Amino acid sequence: MSDEEYRHWEVTRTVLLPARAEDVWDVIGGFYTIHEWHPDIAVTEVPEDQTSQRHMRRRLTFPGQPMTVEQLVSLDNADLHYTYKWHEGDWGERVKNYHASLRVLAGDEEESCMVQWKSRFDYPSDAISQFYLNGFHALEERFGKMGG
Numbered sequence: 001m002s003d004e005e006y007r008h009w010e011v012t013r014t015v016l017l018p019a020r021a022e023d024v025w026d027v028i029g030g031f032y033t034i035h036e037w038h039p040d041i042a043v044t045e046v047p048e049d050q051t052s053q054r055h056m057r058r059r060l061t062f063p064g065q066p067m068t069v070e071q072l073v074s075l076d077n078a079d080l081h082y083t084y085k086w087h088e089g090d091w092g093e094r095v096k097n098y099h100a101s102l103r104v105l106a107g108d109e110e111e112s113c114m115v116q117w118k119s120r121f122d123y124p125s126d127a128i129s130q131f132y133l134n135g136f137h138a139l140e141e142r143f144g145k146m147g148g
């Protein structure tokens with residue numbers, strides 16, 4: 001793939017859930033626990049050198065995909081939000097400049113919430129929407145669907 005085939009993407013995907021925002025954040029808010037709720041991630045590992053460097057990083061294993069390491073940029077448990085970026089690994093060598101955020105927003109009377117996952121990156125096609133949607137389907141299985 002040549003560089004001229006790349007284009008800049010800004011992807012935002014959301015899902016509405018009939019659950020309290022804090023309850024959903026308890027499931028998805030852990031930077032090292034994404035494999036516990038997202039069906040496309042087989043393993044999340046803490047890198048061996050994590051305690052000797054200041055950046056928090058996670059190593060992700062996806063079936064059929066190359067391993068990747070992501071770095072936490074910010075985490076705000078009070079605001080139910082974290083941001084992260086690609087750090088190293090083959091996936092990010094192809095999908096360039098990947099930065100993302102995961103957030104939970106409270107809905108009406110705290111009886112519902114919206115999960116928002118968004119990212120920006122450079123790649124010839126949308127390299128991330130299906131991954132986000134697969135995670136949202138798993139959350140709907142866990143918490144239920146709105147109106148359902």
